[in-house]
Every structure is written in C-alpha cells, then in structure tokens.
Amino acid sequence: MKIKHTYLLLTCLLATTLIAQQKEDPIINALIAEATQNSQLEELAHEVTDVVGPRLVGTPQMQNAHNWAVEKYKSWGIEARNEKWGEWRGWERGISHIDMLEPRVQSLRGTQLAWNPSTSKNGVTASVITLPEVVNAAAFEKWLPSVKGKIVLISKPQITGRPDYNWEEFATEKSFEKMKRQRDSLSNLWNDNMQRTGYNSRELPEILEKAGAVGIVTSNWSRGFGVNKIFSARTKKIPTVDLELEDYGMLYRLEQSGHTPKINITAISKELGAVPTFNTIAEIKGTEKPDEYIILSAHFDSWDGGTGATDNGTGTIVMMEAMRVLKKIYPNPKRTILVGLWGSEEQGLNGSRAFVEDHPEIVAKLQASFNQDNGTGRVVRLNGGGFLRSYDYLTRWLQPVPDEIKDEIETTFPGAPARGGSDYASFQAAGAPGFSLSSLNWSYWNYTWHTNRDTYDKIIFDDVRNNVILTAILTYMASEDPEFTSREQAVLPIDRRTGEPRDWPTPRSPVRKGGID
Known part of the structure; x- marks a missing residue:
C-alpha cells in the first residue's frame, strides 16, 4: 500500500527553492530533489507504525520490524543484515479489557x-x-x-x-x-x-x-x-x-x-521464553576509504502504549530515507556509510552499546555518527559533544545545508559528552564522534514520549523531511571530507560537587540477557 503525497506540489516548489540555493554542487541539488520530490516518508511511517506496530524488545513485533527493515533496504539495492547481540524475555501482548461492573x-x-x-x-x-x-x-x-x-x-x-x-x-x-x-x-x-x-x-x-x-x-x-x-x-x-x-x-x-466499585481485568498475553535480540545494520561500501565509517543512528525499539511513532519511528525513518536517497544519488561514497537501527535503547542503550563493544574496528575509524531520537520536530540543536575540533568539521559540513534548514539550528561548541539519553552517548563514551540531531519537541515529553498517544497522526512530515535533507547532506560532506575527524577532547566543565573538571564518560557494557531469570 502506498500513501499518497497530498502536498506534492508544495514539496516540488520547496525542492526548487532549496536547489536554487545550492547551484555549486549537483550532488547536493540532487539529494534535495530526491528527498522532496520522491519522498517515501509517509509510506515508511505507515508501515513501521500501523503495520508492524509497537516494537517492544523481546516481542514478535520487534522481530517483524527487523525483518521488514532488511527487506526494505534490499528493495533499494542496499546490503542489510540483522546482527544478534543478546537475548531478551520473549513476550507478546494480547487483548486488554477492563470493565467496571459495580456500581x-x-x-x-x-x-x-x-x-x-x-x-x-x-x-x-x-x-x-x-x-x-x-x-x-x-x-x-x-x-x-x-x-x-x-x-x-x-x-x-x-x-x-x-x-x-x-x-x-x-x-x-x-x-x-x-x-x-x-x-x-x-x-x-x-x-x-x-x-x-x-x-x-x-x-x-x-x-x-x-x-x-x-x-x-x-x-x-x-x-x-x-x-x-x-x-x-x-x-x-x-x-x-x-x-x-x-x-x-x-x-x-x-x-x-x-x-x-467492582471491576474485571482481562489481560491476555503470551510468554515466549528467551528470544534473540538484534540490531539492523545497512551498508553502502566506501570506494576510496572503505575502512572509515559514517553511521546514521536511531533506535528501532519502542515502548508499546502507542505505536512508537515519534519515539523513535521518526528517527528510524529519517535514517532509512536518508540512506535510500544517498544510495540513489551518491551510490559510490568515499567512506563506508552504515545505518544502525538499534535494539533495546529503552532499557539502557543496549543495542548501540553492544555494537560499540563488538566492533572496535569500526568505532576506531568512525568519521562521525549522526543520531536522531527526540520526536518529530525539525532539528534545532547540534552539540559538539565535547570534541575540541568539532567546530572545524561540523560547520564545514553544515555550510551547504539550505538556509531555511540550517538557520533553525543552534550550535554549541565544543559542548560536552552525554552520559546517557540516547545512542550517540554510546559512541561518545568510546571517544568516537557521535552527534545528536536534536529536534523541536512538539510537546514530545507530555504527549508522545513513552505514551499511549505516540501514533502516526503525531508525525510532522515537513519537519521530518527537512531532517532527511540535513542528514543526507551531513553524511555526504563527511564522506567527501579529505580529513579524518579529530578526536581531541575538550577540558570539561567543573563538577560543582568536587570542584574538579568532569571526567569523560567511559563505555558501559550492554545487558545481553534482559528479563531472563
């Protein structure tokens, strides 16, 4: 089933406006045109939220999501695989019915x-x-x-x-x-x-x-x-x-x-024993520096009160759509481009921590990782993550981004590394340049973060489409950059409790057997 693009004319006009700003680079022009004129975001969102549904780790729906993503990537000519990193308590939700019988x-x-x-x-x-x-x-x-x-x-x-x-x-x-x-x-x-x-x-x-x-x-x-x-x-x-x-x-x-009052609770569910847990990894191999990497990062799992549309369906479809656009317009990147759709982020960044722990060779040669995970809004904040030279390369990569997207973004350099929150923290803790593409919240914390109302209708596709353009251009620029990114760390702010500079966070191992006695 395909979702019709109601605003096709408007998106074509947007593409024309954005391309006019980027006359100097035909690749960037083509990335923008593909992302706006041939967007598949609505279809991807429908499939991952309405068809697959919520993606609680350990459920059949999570496994269905991994399999769906691999097949979708393959339909675009992109190599993809499900990479096992652990096991989780298998469980499947059934029907909940709660009725008041008295008074x-x-x-x-x-x-x-x-x-x-x-x-x-x-x-x-x-x-x-x-x-x-x-x-x-x-x-x-x-x-x-x-x-x-x-x-x-x-x-x-x-x-x-x-x-x-x-x-x-x-x-x-x-x-x-x-x-x-x-x-x-x-x-x-x-x-x-x-x-x-x-x-x-x-x-x-x-x-x-x-x-x-x-x-x-x-x-x-x-x-x-x-x-x-x-x-x-x-x-x-x-x-x-x-x-x-x-x-x-x-x-x-x-x-x-x-x-x-007297009530009846009928809550049907199934215990499925220990089931494998995965990350879905997609790859476009680099041509000149195949052993250097750019990772597009989003967690794939969700809680299951709603369908995980903005936490983190929107981050997921941004990275998938950016990869589709890059494969079509920039199929022979200089560096290898990966997409990591991580499992069990909600229980402690487990999927991304496992990837960092299991792939030190990739982490050591990471040019950059871009992560999106805080709702459906347009990106408005970019933090240097505590990397002292992040200003040099991030501002260089941002330069060709269309003004109407770039002007919305407040940058902070060198910033500070995260100690949790989302999957970019897993890479930063390992000393690798991971960055959060932090978005406008659209009442995220109250209305969609881990709630029963996190559903397809809350997605703002114009904002998500802008994020695809931003991600695709940043990835293209990072791939083409003749320099490998500096990992020099800034001196962190003073810890008020100790009076000493804060320490850089250290990598933490994932939980590889979750909910299993």
Whole structure:
C-alpha cells in the first residue's frame, strides 16, 4: 500500500527553492530533489507504525520490524543484515479489557503493562481498594492483609485532567494559582504518606502481590489530555494495568465515597521464553576509504502504549530515507556509510552499546555518527559533544545545508559528552564522534514520549523531511571530507560537587540477557 503525497506540489516548489540555493554542487541539488520530490516518508511511517506496530524488545513485533527493515533496504539495492547481540524475555501482548461492573457497568480505557503474565480468558473480578493514610510503616504492615482478594489502586489521584496550558488560557489567575496550590499540597501529602509506608512506588506492587492482592491498577498521567506513560509491570503473577486519568479518578472517587466499585481485568498475553535480540545494520561500501565509517543512528525499539511513532519511528525513518536517497544519488561514497537501527535503547542503550563493544574496528575509524531520537520536530540543536575540533568539521559540513534548514539550528561548541539519553552517548563514551540531531519537541515529553498517544497522526512530515535533507547532506560532506575527524577532547566543565573538571564518560557494557531469570 502506498500513501499518497497530498502536498506534492508544495514539496516540488520547496525542492526548487532549496536547489536554487545550492547551484555549486549537483550532488547536493540532487539529494534535495530526491528527498522532496520522491519522498517515501509517509509510506515508511505507515508501515513501521500501523503495520508492524509497537516494537517492544523481546516481542514478535520487534522481530517483524527487523525483518521488514532488511527487506526494505534490499528493495533499494542496499546490503542489510540483522546482527544478534543478546537475548531478551520473549513476550507478546494480547487483548486488554477492563470493565467496571459495580456500581454500574462501564468499559474503562487502559492497558496491561509490558511483560505482565496473562490472566485467564475470564480475567480477574474483584472490588477495588485504595492505599490508606498511615502514621508509620508498622501501621501499613497491619493494613496489608486487607488487600487479599482485592484489586489495589496505587497511583496518586489527580485533581484535574486539564494540562496547565489549558488552565492558563481559560482560568482566572486566582483560580489557576489556587489549583496549583491544591495540587502541590495533595502531591506532598501523597508522597509523605508513601514514604511512611516504608516502600516506594517501584517496590509496592510486589509487596501487595505477596499480601494477596489479585490485581494492581496504576495511572501514570503525562500532563496532557488523555495521555499516560506506559511502561512495564512489576508483578509476577497478577495483572497490572494502567488506566487513563479520567477512569482512574472515577474509580478512586467511588471507592473513597464508599460505593465500592467492582471491576474485571482481562489481560491476555503470551510468554515466549528467551528470544534473540538484534540490531539492523545497512551498508553502502566506501570506494576510496572503505575502512572509515559514517553511521546514521536511531533506535528501532519502542515502548508499546502507542505505536512508537515519534519515539523513535521518526528517527528510524529519517535514517532509512536518508540512506535510500544517498544510495540513489551518491551510490559510490568515499567512506563506508552504515545505518544502525538499534535494539533495546529503552532499557539502557543496549543495542548501540553492544555494537560499540563488538566492533572496535569500526568505532576506531568512525568519521562521525549522526543520531536522531527526540520526536518529530525539525532539528534545532547540534552539540559538539565535547570534541575540541568539532567546530572545524561540523560547520564545514553544515555550510551547504539550505538556509531555511540550517538557520533553525543552534550550535554549541565544543559542548560536552552525554552520559546517557540516547545512542550517540554510546559512541561518545568510546571517544568516537557521535552527534545528536536534536529536534523541536512538539510537546514530545507530555504527549508522545513513552505514551499511549505516540501514533502516526503525531508525525510532522515537513519537519521530518527537512531532517532527511540535513542528514543526507551531513553524511555526504563527511564522506567527501579529505580529513579524518579529530578526536581531541575538550577540558570539561567543573563538577560543582568536587570542584574538579568532569571526567569523560567511559563505555558501559550492554545487558545481553534482559528479563531472563
């Protein structure tokens, strides 16, 4: 199935404008024209989000994604392979159905959390109970037996489901300030009470399960309309589900007012044992310096509350589309161009750390790596990563980028290396020049980062297309550069705690057996 390009005329006009700025280099002109006039971004996004779906490490969908990418690369005449680096707990999500049965009937909006064991086909039916206010840990231990046979609500209730920007637009200043004071006060009371139980929110599900609870309900609100963060379960045998704020709040109020809601949780899933985990690697071999490398970098995996569209479907399709464009327009690069679509970034940069650990010969001869992983927006920040001479080559590579793309980008040199965050940090820790193409957030942190709303419709294709052009030109320039990039490291800023300059981060080994007892 092909997605029609609704704005074909506009993109052709854009291509004409951009090419006019780049008369001096026909390769750059052709890269821009191909990326705008023959873009495959919409089709790629549809296939990876709607057809393949979420890409949780250890699931069949993740394996399907790796296989799909290899076949897509091959259809473009690009060599590609799936490279095994470890194993993970295999798990497959099925149907989640959560229904309130008393005091009235209503289907509730929520989902089972990742790696949670399946219920029976009939699910679990029980009354809900909320956490008590306690004076100390001993009082909480005395209360614990009361959860036996109950489904426990363990998240803080919210006093409003409206995000702050909505209050700022419509509320009076007095009303807005009042709400914030109430919210802060309730949050402090909740946190203080949680501390008095003797457990934190990560430990509590297991404690409740051991005490006889038959289900856990959370609501991890992400400060937006209808949006929750969706992560993994911490129970071993009983269901853990996350409910959207509105339904969670209703259950909480009903329980508090003595109406004793009863719900059914049916959450079907499959345990698949240990399954292999992969990185998908694509390659265009260099002609003059084949043992020097440029890596286009994006993590392929996602959480599975939505379909992983902006975390990191957009980074993935930028790198794939840039590779397609380069193969068509610049098929004989001077240096070898790789694309790394990494597995299990979400659990600690595991795929890229494994690649760095397993391929020291590539890392030692890395000209540059360009990583994109913070949403659907146009690139607006480029940091030198702590490499003292990064200004010299990055500004040289940026020079031919069209002004309307380049002028949006704020550069920082020499910058500082990352200590996590995304896969460029794996290369920087090894002393190799990895750079983050950091984008405008489009409410990323609230609405799409690890949420149930990270779906195809949130993609801004004009911005993503600009990122393809930027990536393709940077790659072309890095490949053609007669010089090998300097790895000289800048003196890092002073650590306020020690009064000494910060140390350069050191490489960390990946988790190669994830979730496997």
